[in-house]
Amino acid sequence: MTWDKTQPMVSIKNVHKAFGDLKVLKGVSLDVMKGQVICIIGPSGSGKSTLIRCVNALNDIQEGSILVEGQEVNDPNLDKLELRKKVGMVFQQYNLFPHKTAIENVMMAPIRVLKQDKATAEATARKLIKKVRLEGKENAYPGELSGGQQQRVAIARSLAMNPDVILFDEVTAALDPETVGEVLRTIQDLAEEGMTCILVTHEMAFAREVADHIYFTDRGVIVEHGAPDTFFNNAQDERTKLFLSQIL
């Protein structure tokens, strides 16, 4: 199947997902165009993290279709490695490799997975560490970095694979309030450079500023979606209104 840039880069259609008897996603559909930044918001347990974890096949789905650049993810013969080279992911708990330094964390996957030579990978890694404003921390181990710094290393690590789209799974939820800003700023830089981003977040002000489109999920379905201004000023659904009134 060929894919061109006029089609959605990620196309989620009628996705159902259950953990045992617990239905987490009940028919979710959304499209993400190249260069778009979308934010998924909603109460805890509404299935938003599960949804983005399905995009890079960390979770499988029972029904529906997820196309990433035209490639079907819900396919038993899927080449997961090829998919994951295109789709980066940043986690709530950073998940840096604690036995490797910051720069090793960033350059290891390009060397081992993309088979880049060490010098190229290292040069790229240094640039990326500079980009996330961590110059001088190249040789620090994750345990020696603050949460915000670790999360920025994790973003650099994801960028090093040169992905087409990056999934951000509540990346500021585990951070101290004073370090949230530095991570959001890094993500904003990426958004402005045209990186396609799918964010699950609780940072409403940030979502409003950075997103091209907001999706509100509750109990496994998308309740409402729209451009940030319309969505925040003129929410239609009662559940959305209630959620926004609680959080804003």
Next chain:
Amino acid sequence: MNNRPYKTDMPVLLTVKPMSGDKFNFKLKLWHVFPVLLFVLFYSTFGFADAGPAKSSVFETLVRWMPLLLKGFLFNLLISVLAMGVGTAVGATLGLGQISQSAWVRKFAWFVTQFFRNSPWLVLLFFAMFLLPFEVEIVGVKIPLPDWLKATIGLSLPVMANVSEIVRGAVKSLPSGQWEAAESLAYTRTQTLWLIILPQCVKRMLPPWMNLYSILTMATVLASIVGVSEVMTLTGQVLSSEGGRPELLAPFYSFVLLLFFAYCYPIARFTVHLEKRFAVIS
């Protein structure tokens, strides 16, 4: 009463000053072995000075046989190192089998591990002694299997099973986020295991592994039951060649005990030290 910190008409309510705890916090050091050893040797010489010209003193007898007993002890150490090596190599493979993606491999590895982990070491030793042939032929070359080698193989079986569990436990103890992060960076499963997971496990595995080694070292004396010329066997032979003098029993077996203690206790201390250090880092 005047020197008490406070006065009261009811002395029962006075606080009791606890006895100094320092005296009782006795921590064993390696050098403590030597006073004990000297005491045993010295004590054993009393009362035998006038035992007649035919019998030498207990102390002299022990010193005379000491080189042989030490050689026997070195043999125990050789068996322990070899059994640990073989057990670790096979056990690590088995442990990885227990986390294999193939259900059959996983079940097989689990079964082997549980079987050998829940069998008495002595029974496994007997099995190895009587089931293994006295020589094996590999591509036309006959390789003899002496008793001590069979014993080594026998002892490596429980080690293998325990190492398998240590590996499985260490891998399972890592947070699943490490797997997910590696997966989402498109590492293959093999790469994830060897580059991300196992390097982090080494630290976690080292203390239990060393613990296992010291248990194994102490278990090498089981080989005496199947006739391997290790330190216990030699001690028995020495005692009978000395005519079975009952006053020799305690000094000789104390000496053997002390040899093992002097070897195993530092390992135990070092294990505790490692556990503390790693606990702080992770």
